[in-house]
Amino acid sequence: MIMKNIAIVGATGAVGTKILEKLVERNFPMQSVKLLASARSAGTEIKVGDQTYIVEETVPESFESVDIAFFSAGGSVSQKFAKEAVARGAIVIDNTSAFRMDPETPLVVPEVNPHTLQKHQGIIANPNCSTIQMVAALQPIREKFGLKRIIVSTYQAVSGAGAEAIDELQEQSRQFSDRKNIEAAILPSASAEKHYPIAFNAIPQIDMFGEAGYTLEEWKMMNETKKIFGDDSIAVSATCVRLPVVSGHSESVYIEVEKEGVTVEDLHQAMAGAPGVTLQDDPSTQFYPMPLFAEDEDDVFVGRVRKDPNEAKGFHMWIVSDNLLKGAALNSVQIAEKLLER
C-alpha cells in the first residue's frame, strides 16, 4: 500500500474535523497530514487520538507534494485554491458546491456511481449532504425496479450550516419562555439579509433563493440527483426545511418506480443488502429512523416504507443520516478510498 500525503482545507470546521477523524478511524494510509485553514485559524491545535496537529494558513504552496486534498471551507476557497492544488499534482475532493455541476467534474457517491471517477481531471466533487443520503438509499431500488419520479421534503439539521449554527441553536434553546423574542444572527443563511430563530421553529429556507421560487439547496437536490444517477429523465422536486436538530438530516420521500407490481417487501429486500444502508422499519415495535439516534453513525437509515394508497407504482419512505458523516466527511473519505483501489 502506497502511503499518501493528505491536506485538509477547512480543517477547523465541522466537516473538516470529521474528515480527519474518519481518515484515522478507517486507517487511511497516510504518510503525512497537513491541516489548512484561513490565516485567522493558523496555529490552532487539533487533537485526534494521541496526535496533536497544528493548523497552517492555506497558500498555493501548501499543496506541494500533496497527493489528496480535501476541501471543505466554502465555495470561494475552493474556487481560489482547488486548481492550485491540482496544478501541483494533488487530486482534490471538494465538499463545496463550487464544481458539482461542472460537466468535467465527477460528482460521486461511491455506492452509486464510482465508475465516474475514471474521467476525473483532478477535481472530484462530493455532493450536497441531503442529496447523498437520498441517492444512497434509492440506488438499490433504482437498480432493481427503475425510478421515474422523486418528491422529497427535508427535515435538516443545523450542523449543515456550520458550528456557529449549532451554537445558535444551543443558545436559543434556553429561551423557552420568551420564544418570539429570541435573537437570531446565523440562520437561515449567514449571508442572508434576514435571520430567524431556529429553536422551536421550522424554517423553509436553506441557502439563498434561486430561480422559480426554489432555494439553492432545493436546486442542488434536483440537479445533483440527476447527475449522480446519470439520468436526466428522472423527475425530482424538493422542499428543504431547517429544523432545531443538531445533526442528522431526515427526508420524507415519495417515489414512483418504473416496474409494475412492486411491493413494500420488494423494496425492503432491495435495500436490506445494499452497502451503507440500514433498514429500520417495523411499525409494530415503533422502529423507524430518527435524527437524534443517527448522530455519529455512518449509515443511511430507512424506515416507514409504505405503498401509496392511490398510485400503484408509488411508495413513501423516511430516510435519515448524519449529514456531517455520510452527507459530507465519510463520503469524501470513501471517495479517497475508491481512488486508492484503482
Added chain:
Amino acid sequence: MIMKNIAIVGATGAVGTKILEKLVERNFPMQSVKLLASARSAGTEIKVGDQTYIVEETVPESFESVDIAFFSAGGSVSQKFAKEAVARGAIVIDNTSAFRMDPETPLVVPEVNPHTLQKHQGIIANPNCSTIQMVAALQPIREKFGLKRIIVSTYQAVSGAGAEAIDELQEQSRQFSDRKNIEAAILPSASAEKHYPIAFNAIPQIDMFGEAGYTLEEWKMMNETKKIFGDDSIAVSATCVRLPVVSGHSESVYIEVEKEGVTVEDLHQAMAGAPGVTLQDDPSTQFYPMPLFAEDEDDVFVGRVRKDPNEAKGFHMWIVSDNLLKGAALNSVQIAEKLLER
C-alpha cells in the same frame, strides 16, 4: 340575538382553555358557561379576562339546558357523554376523532363545507388539526382549478399532544449537551409502548400505527380530507412527523390541479382573497410562514408556492397554522357561529 348556554368538556386542557378564550374574544352570545372536566380537575379555577370560572365534574346531568357543548377531552369522553348531551337537547361540537368518519356526522371546516351542517343529528365533528389547515388553504384552489392529488409531509408541534408534551419539550430542551440520554415519557403518543425524546429530534410517528404502515394521524389526513371536500376521487397521501416546536403545524404540500395552464400567480390570486387564509410569499424578502410566528394567530398562512419542475399541473407550497386555534379551538367556535347564523 338569542343568548346560548354553553358547556366546554375538557375545559382544563390546551384546546378547552382556547375555546373559552375564543368565545369571549369573539363575543359569542353566551347566557352561561359551564366548564367541565374529570373529577380530578373539579374545583380548578380558570380566568379569562376579569371573569373566574370554576370547573365541575362531567356527569350526564351537566348537559341539562345546555345549547352548545364543545367536547375536547379525548375520544373516550366523547363516546361516553356526547350522546347524553344530545339526548338533553344540546348540539355537540366534538374536537376528538370519535365521530369524524361516522356518515351521519358532518365534519366541518366553515370555509370549506358549511352546507353539511344542515344534516346534523346533534353531533358535529371538528376535523383533525393538520387536516383543517390544509383543506382551508386548498379550498380556494380546488374551487377554481380542481384538485386531483395531494401529497403532504407534516411538521407538527407538540401542543397537539397536550400540555404534558409541551412540558416535556421544555424539560428536554435544557439537556442540550447530553442529548442521547434525554428521558421521554409522553411522545410520540402517551399510550404507545415506547417513548422517544422530541427535543433536537424529529419523530415520524403521530398517534398509533394503523393499516398498511400508516399511522392513525396519516389516515385521519387521508380520510378526512376526502370527506370534507365531499370527493372520494381525490388522491391523498400523508407522512406525519412530530417536531420540537411548541405550537404551529407546518406542511409541505404537493398538489396536482385539474385545469391546464394554471400558474403560480393564479394560485396566489385564488388564495389571497380566501377567508381565513393569509399569503406570506415573497422569496425576494425571505417572506414565508413559520410556526414560531403563527402561534396565537387565527389564520392559515401559505408561502413557498411554486410550480413543480416536471409536472405541468403540479405545485408545491408550505402551509402553517396554529394547531390549537384554526386546527382546533377557533374552528370549533366558528362552527358554533355558523350554527347561530342558520
